[in-house]
Amino acid sequence: MKTKLTFLAILILITFFTACNVNDSYYEDYTPPAPPTGIQVLNGDGRVDISWNPNRESDVAGYNVYYSYTFEGRYTLIGSTSNNYFIDFGASNGEKYYYAVTAYDYNGNESDLSYDVVYAVPRPEGFNQTIFDYRRFPNNAGYSFANYSVVRYDDQNSDVFFENYQGTYYLVVWDDTDIQDMGYTNDIYDIPFAPASGWSPSKDVIAKVGHTYVIWTWNNHFAKIRVTNITPDRIVFDWTYQLVEGEPMLKPSVKGGIRQQINKASLER
CATH class of the missing domain: 2.60.200 (Tumour Suppressor Smad4)
Incomplete structure (x- = not known):
């Protein structure tokens, strides 16, 4: 009888730990990374180079880069990268672009848009x-x-x-x-x-x-x-x-200001 009870206790413990492992394997992460910081842009001829500080979260899988024609306008996704820089080769000379970056993790959680106010006006x-x-x-x-x-x-x-x-x-x-x-x-x-x-x-x-x-x-x-x-x-x-009349930006890097959180559902993908 003693032997049977011991065996039953072991079986219960095995079942308990197995259940714990199963639950761990199905753990869902719903916490997005923090918005990237230190966004900087460099004007070019028909291009804009964008860089930012790498996020510190260990589960960050990459970054999405957005642009808008106005600071408070709708932001359109132009590309993704696993690095902390991106080149917008589709920028047109004489056009003003506002840029924002988000971070996303391996579970698909995406941060809010970066808060830095940055724009570029590419020029020949x-x-x-x-x-x-x-x-x-x-x-x-x-x-x-x-x-x-x-x-x-x-x-x-x-x-x-x-x-x-x-x-x-x-x-x-x-x-x-x-x-x-x-x-x-x-x-x-x-x-x-x-x-x-x-x-x-x-x-x-x-x-x-x-x-x-x-x-x-x-x-x-x-x-x-x-x-x-x-x-x-x-x-x-x-x-x-600079093609834009009266525009003093000759190179580019504008920082400062706070972007209000924008509902990502309104972003164009």
Whole structure:
């Protein structure tokens, strides 16, 4: 009798632990990850690079990236990734996009939209552009950002031209245009916005290799150039040009503000 009771007790214990394991295997996780933080964007030419801080939850499977044409508008899913960065290759130059990111776990739970307020306005850019000293080569001394082309220095579309005056090199603009030396930069992307003041009263600045210059064109557009090489006859530079009139964003990263929680049922997938 004692042997039978012991066997029965063991059987009950086995059944109990088996039931526990079965229940564990069917445990449902309904808790979504936290919204991603530290969203940043980098303007490009027909593209926007988006990055954020990785979530700390161990069960995060990936991230969804959304965009909207207005901050409070409807957000449309444009892609998913398991990394903490995404490139929007479908962005159009001259269009403003607001971006938001969500995190999702292996059970399909998705966080709220990220709270950072970020937008980008992609714009055209160019590299290794050359113009020449207007005194010796007047037909190839000016540059038109609107036309993306070299023009005569006094052409009505000329936004900036190059001058070698007795061995000192200048970038020169006309009376209806402004220019400002923003100092040395590592590349063309280092200056995020056009300045609100500080424009050169003389309508010219000394050209220096490695310096970036912001130009406020006659038709209320902003551009910037970064000088990469200078010789007595020519100057070489990289450039960006903002297509949206009056838009000061030249590179991009806007942070700050709080996004209200948006019902994910209203998002476009």
